[in-house]
Amino acid sequence: GAVVSQHPSRVICKSGTSVKIECRSLDFQATTMFWYRQFPKKSLMLMATSNEGSKATYEQGVEKDKFLINHASLTLSTLTVTSAHPEDSSFYICSARVSGASTEAFFGQGTRLTVV
């Protein structure tokens, strides 16, 4: 299947700093990518839909100024957690689907963010 690469896989940052997470589709183009977060022993929660060349669509309750999403190309979307706080510590996962195809979605390996 298609490969989605997420980087970094694990990051520790200090409170108040910003962290950028990259999501790349390695062997296909993805017009749309999705960002999820997951707390321990909980299911994945959709945060936002990232559209190439346009503004992201955020789910209700997700602060767009805190979680900045940029989808500058058909193979790269980034999520920046700004002014991170300990409560932002979570597992962040991106997903992408092949452009123009109604096929299954592929997921990155996830990023474990710890804010200290």
Next chain:
Amino acid sequence: DAKTTQPTSMDCAEGRAANLPCNHSTISGNEYVYWYRQIHSQGPQYIIHGLKNNETNEMASLIITEDRKSSTLILPHATLRDTAVYYCIVRVPGNTPLVFGKGTRLSVIA
């Protein structure tokens, strides 16, 4: 998307078939049944999907009842590496996000 109901957890002996049920009684005619799994601290992995016919691939088989109100994912010979949370999702294929429920935590026991 229609909601699904899955058991919270299941155990399976290594080498035996794991049968994971899913109820989706409000599924609509154009919605497919998708199965994903998530191994601890990894991103979800696609397993299989189907509309109304039974499907099989190298990972699993998907059995959908004739009325499409329920389905069963079958892992024919479970291994320890199949220990994961399994998610059953119903949706219309397209560029919309997957919405995850709580899934079934499958533990394969040696």
